[in-house]
Amino acid sequence: MKHMPQPSLLASGLLLALTIAPTAFAQSGAQDSAPVIRNRSIAYVMTMEEWAMHKTPGAKAECPNGMNEGPREQFKVLFPENGPKRTVVGTQLAREAQVYFPTPETENMPFREAVGPVVPGINLDGKVDADDFTSPDGVKGIDNQFFRVIGCVSSYRDVAALMVTKWRVDNSFNRVVIELTDVDDLGSDNDVTVTTYRGLSAMLPDATGSGYMPGASQKLDMRFGKDFISSFKGKIVDGVLITEPGDYLMPYQALANVSTLLFRGLKFEVRLSQDSAEGYMGGYLDIASWYAQRQQSISTHHQSYGQESSPTVYKALTRLADGYPDQAGHNTAISGALHVRFTQVFVDHPTRATAQAGGAAAPANR
Amino acid sequence: MLLRHFLSRTFLSQSFISAGAATAMALALASCSQPSTEGRVAVTGPAAPSISSVSSERRLRLMTSAQYLNTLAYVFGPNVRPDARFAPLQRTDGLLSVGTSIAGVTAGQMEVYQKTAASVAAQVVNAENRKFLIPCAPKSETARDDECARVFLKKVSRLLYRRPLDDKRLDEWVAQAGAGAERLKDFYTGLGSALEGMLFNPQVLLISERLEADPKTPGAMRLDSYALAARLSFFLWDAAPDDLLLKAAEKGELQTEKGLAASVDRMLASSRLEFGVRAFFDDMLQFDLFDTLAKDGSIYPNFTATTVLDAREQTLRTIVDQLIIKKRDYRDLFTTRETFLSPSLAALYRIPTTGGWVPYEFPADNPRMGMLTQISFLAGHAHPGRSSATLRGKALRELLLCQPVPRPPANVDFSAVENPKSTHRTARDRVTAHLSNPVCAGCHKITDPIGLALENFDGAGRYRTTERGSPIDASGNLDGKAFTDVTGLAAALHDHPALTTCVVKRAYAYGTGGPADANNRATLESLDKSFAAGGYRIPGLLRAVATSKAFSQITTTPTATADASAAGGVAK
Numbered sequence: 001m002k003h004m005p006q007p008s009l010l011a012s013g014l015l016l017a018l019t020i021a022p023t024a025f026a027q028s029g030a031q032d033s034a035p036v037i038r039n040r041s042i043a044y045v046m047t048m049e050e051w052a053m054h055k056t057p058g059a060k061a062e063c064p065n066g067m068n069e070g071p072r073e074q075f076k077v078l079f080p081e082n083g084p085k086r087t088v089v090g091t092q093l094a095r096e097a098q099v100y101f102p103t104p105e106t107e108n109m110p111f112r113e114a115v116g117p118v119v120p121g122i123n124l125d126g127k128v129d130a131d132d133f134t135s136p137d138g139v140k141g142i143d144n145q146f147f148r149v150i151g152c153v154s155s156y157r158d159v160a161a162l163m164v165t166k167w168r169v170d171n172s173f174n175r176v177v178i179e180l181t182d183v184d185d186l187g188s189d190n191d192v193t194v195t196t197y198r199g200l201s202a203m204l205p206d207a208t209g210s211g212y213m214p215g216a217s218q219k220l221d222m223r224f225g226k227d228f229i230s231s232f233k234g235k236i237v238d239g240v241l242i243t244e245p246g247d248y249l250m251p252y253q254a255l256a257n258v259s260t261l262l263f264r265g266l267k268f269e270v271r272l273s274q275d276s277a278e279g280y281m282g283g284y285l286d287i288a289s290w291y292a293q294r295q296q297s298i299s300t301h302h303q304s305y306g307q308e309s310s311p312t313v314y315k316a317l318t319r320l321a322d323g324y325p326d327q328a329g330h331n332t333a334i335s336g337a338l339h340v341r342f343t344q345v346f347v348d349h350p351t352r353a354t355a356q357a358g359g360a361a362a363p364a365n366r
Numbered sequence: 367m368l369l370r371h372f373l374s375r376t377f378l379s380q381s382f383i384s385a386g387a388a389t390a391m392a393l394a395l396a397s398c399s400q401p402s403t404e405g406r407v408a409v410t411g412p413a414a415p416s417i418s419s420v421s422s423e424r425r426l427r428l429m430t431s432a433q434y435l436n437t438l439a440y441v442f443g444p445n446v447r448p449d450a451r452f453a454p455l456q457r458t459d460g461l462l463s464v465g466t467s468i469a470g471v472t473a474g475q476m477e478v479y480q481k482t483a484a485s486v487a488a489q490v491v492n493a494e495n496r497k498f499l500i501p502c503a504p505k506s507e508t509a510r511d512d513e514c515a516r517v518f519l520k521k522v523s524r525l526l527y528r529r530p531l532d533d534k535r536l537d538e539w540v541a542q543a544g545a546g547a548e549r550l551k552d553f554y555t556g557l558g559s560a561l562e563g564m565l566f567n568p569q570v571l572l573i574s575e576r577l578e579a580d581p582k583t584p585g586a587m588r589l590d591s592y593a594l595a596a597r598l599s600f601f602l603w604d605a606a607p608d609d610l611l612l613k614a615a616e617k618g619e620l621q622t623e624k625g626l627a628a629s630v631d632r633m634l635a636s637s638r639l640e641f642g643v644r645a646f647f648d649d650m651l652q653f654d655l656f657d658t659l660a661k662d663g664s665i666y667p668n669f670t671a672t673t674v675l676d677a678r679e680q681t682l683r684t685i686v687d688q689l690i691i692k693k694r695d696y697r698d699l700f701t702t703r704e705t706f707l708s709p710s711l712a713a714l715y716r717i718p719t720t721g722g723w724v725p726y727e728f729p730a731d732n733p734r735m736g737m738l739t740q741i742s743f744l745a746g747h748a749h750p751g752r753s754s755a756t757l758r759g760k761a762l763r764e765l766l767l768c769q770p771v772p773r774p775p776a777n778v779d780f781s782a783v784e785n786p787k788s789t790h791r792t793a794r795d796r797v798t799a800h801l802s803n804p805v806c807a808g809c810h811k812i813t814d815p816i817g818l819a820l821e822n823f824d825g826a827g828r829y830r831t832t833e834r835g836s837p838i839d840a841s842g843n844l845d846g847k848a849f850t851d852v853t854g855l856a857a858a859l860h861d862h863p864a865l866t867t868c869v870v871k872r873a874y875a876y877g878t879g880g881p882a883d884a885n886n887r888a889t890l891e892s893l894d895k896s897f898a899a900g901g902y903r904i905p906g907l908l909r910a911v912a913t914s915k916a917f918s919q920i921t922t923t924p925t926a927t928a929d930a931s932a933a934g935g936v937a938k
Contacts, residue, residue, distance in 0.1 A: 207663030215716035346718030
């Protein structure tokens with residue numbers, strides 16, 4: 001776990017897109033009247049997230065056996081129309097019970113795993129194992145077994161990914177802010193600290209409709225958001241932030257229901273600029289946390305739209321889990337990564353009096 | 367239809383004074399080599415003030431949507447607020463308020479007025495609002511009740527018409543309410559129909575000014591008390607007179623020096639003064655341009671629709687704070703580092719903020735200093751995709767110094783400044799190339815040395831030190847006063863004599879509703895002196911204008927005026 005992998009983002013073509021192409025006759029060279037790194041700190045707010053996946057047109061490469069079937073398709077197989085007379089309790093409700101109380105042993109529906117070999121993410125354990133992937137820019141040992149679970153489930157591709165980003169920016173519950181402190185140089189720094197927070201302020205969309213304004217401010221939630229505060233030691237190598245692993249509870253509201261997502265051993269590999277940041281947050285997803293979040297956020301009828309059958313997915317999760325074994329030796333977490341984008345913000349730490357009134361003080365490293 | 371036609375049925379006895387003819391008299395600009403001073407140059411030599419030189423003209427003005435809404439807010443409370451968007455007005459002699467005297471009213475506009483009136487009337491008589499907006503209850507809600515209708519209509523008509531209605535006209539409105547109640551078997555619906563008619567009445571929508579002989583000056587005319595109350599109220603509050611001002615008019619107090627001063631002082635002390643001051647500067651600074659301002663999102667992604675709204679608001683908040691609340695010197699508006707920030711503007715300025723509108727002071731080493739460095743001026747007077755030294759220089763001349771800049775020749779060649787593949791890297795390089803054409807050079811000398819001092823700010827108002835990789839030279843010259851950067855420009859503007867005479871001229875024209883020109887020389891000179899003696903404080907200027915003889919005394923001889931807006935403009 002302590003091994004730091006080669007920064008997989010350094011050569012990433014994806015991140016080259018962060019460079020702003022000069023527009024004809026645009027007023028290039030614009031400089032702000034104040035630096036964005038103040039008191040050796042810079043902060044960003046998350047504006048996009050999607051599960052790190054390798055996606056090809058029609059999913060032909062990563063899903064050679066096709067896409068998975070969802071609750072409605074499975075229901076027709078389990079309970080064909082020409083079968084015996086059945087009850088609601090014995091069919092719909094029985095299947096719904098399996099959604100909320102899944103057991104890998106009783107689930108027998110087929111599942112189609114996604115396959116590599118090229119998948120983005122982070123080498124979490126510093127090893128190159130047989131079931132690891134290679135990143136698009138050639139880094140080996142990528143730990144992303146979660147991709148095998150969701151890669152061929154429609155819910156997690158394209159439109160669904162857009163929905164997740166919409167929830168991320170629309171709901172203040174989901175506002176993820178990271179603050180880098182002890183920063184001397186955004187291009188290279190051997191010792192920085194990353195602290196996660198939940199922000200409370202609205203996002204400011206830019207004039208393009210697809211981005212957000214750097215330089216906005218975010219008030220930090222030091223009261224109800226204290227569970228989302230985590231600190232990571234890290235360094236900046238050639239403009240890429242790389243952190244040591246740490247646990248992180250991520251606010252995760254979808255639709256109307258609030259829920260959270262627990263990452264164990266999360267690492268950041270994010271390319272930084274004065275305006276934005278983009279890269280990966282990778283770690284071991286706590287399966288119980290992830291599954292509960294999924295059911296609280298997305299009901300069966302919504303999952304049906306994306307052919308996502310939770311009992312079948314759960315079985316795959318437990319089978320492919322690769323970290324944090326329990327006392328019985330069963331892995332309780334699965335490696336995965338989020339592809340994330342951030343926009344620079346200034347953070348407004350509540351005053352000491354406010355923090356005390358709210359029951360949470362600013363972290364000691366500030 | 368033209369306003370005068372619209373009025374013909376209602377205002378046959380009230381002459382419509384010469385405004386249309388006035389606009390035809392455009393001021394001829396003698397030369398591009400020196401900026402004009404809008405007419406005052408034509409008047410030479412001392413002369414005893416005649417009646418016409420210390421009086422203003424009688425006006426008939428179309429109420430603006432803001433004035434209509436402000437009036438409704440006073441009469442019916444802030445909850446009754448229709449979506450009133452009246453047609454744009456024609457800017458005349460630098461002011462929309464002057465344009466209200468020559469506005470036309472189309473059939474489409476009439477429909478807007480009618481719909482607005484219907485909306486307001488419905489809100490006033492609805493079950494929720496009638497309890498506190500109608501001071502009596504009918505004997506039966508399904509029948510007419512002339513007594514109750516009269517109580518309500520008498521009260522609101524006095525405020526809406528800005529004078530008491532005579533009994534005959536009031537009887538007609540009561541009869542209309544009663545007929546509606548009988549026909550619809552609903553007292554409130556009938557009352558609403560009468561109120562709708564009143565709100566849509568030309569005598570409400572049009573601010574007409576009635577005259578009477580001035581007993582203090584034989585042969586002269588003056589506004590009658592109610593007309594003076596209206597002129598005062600629309601000037602200082604951007605709304606119709608309140609109950610107290612109408613009472614002062616009823617008692618004749620406004621026609622005495624002491625009474626007029628007391629009413630003006632009360633209005634200046636009211637929180638409603640903010641509405642008037644915001645409206646005046648919104649007009650003077652031509653902030654209606656923000657209604658259509660847009661930037662190229664691919665070039666300025668951080669300039670959003672919210673930025674447009676907030677940029678206007680930032681400057682107006684700064685003006686109110688500096689000039690009304692803190693009562694600072696008007697000239698300091700152009701050098702102060704104090705302002706207000708919204709979240710959207712803070713992001714554009716790249717300044718941390720705590721949310722909402724908050725006061726902010728730029729540090730002493732920051733290039734932001736004064737109104738010229740606010741987004742409203744910088745982005746408002748620039749192109750959608752680039753800055754413009756010419757537009758900014760022209761705006762400074764015309765808006766702040768009252769110096770019209772001539773239009774460019776019809777055959778001007780803009781290629782040197784508009785070619786996106788130009789080898790000229792900075793605006794100064796491009797303008798210099800453009801000035802190689804002697805036809806253009808004459809006028810650009812008026813604008814560009816000022817505008818180039820603002821080149822450290824791009825078309826969206828963001829600070830920069832380079833353009834296309836080349837360092838920006840922000841040095842310049844304002845009428846002989848050289849400077850090296852925008853702070854020098856701010857200081858030069860602060861001390862420019864035309865800065866204060868311009869706001870005096872605008873305030874007088876705004877208050878009286880007509881162009882201020884050579885005919886008003888004596889009044890303007892007096893106001894200039896008063897403004898200087900008072901330390902260039904805007905409340906003092908407003909008081910001086912409102913209590914001046916010219917504000918209430920009316921000339922009976924139409925005068926020629928200049929239409930600066932028709933004469934202005936150069937290459938952009």
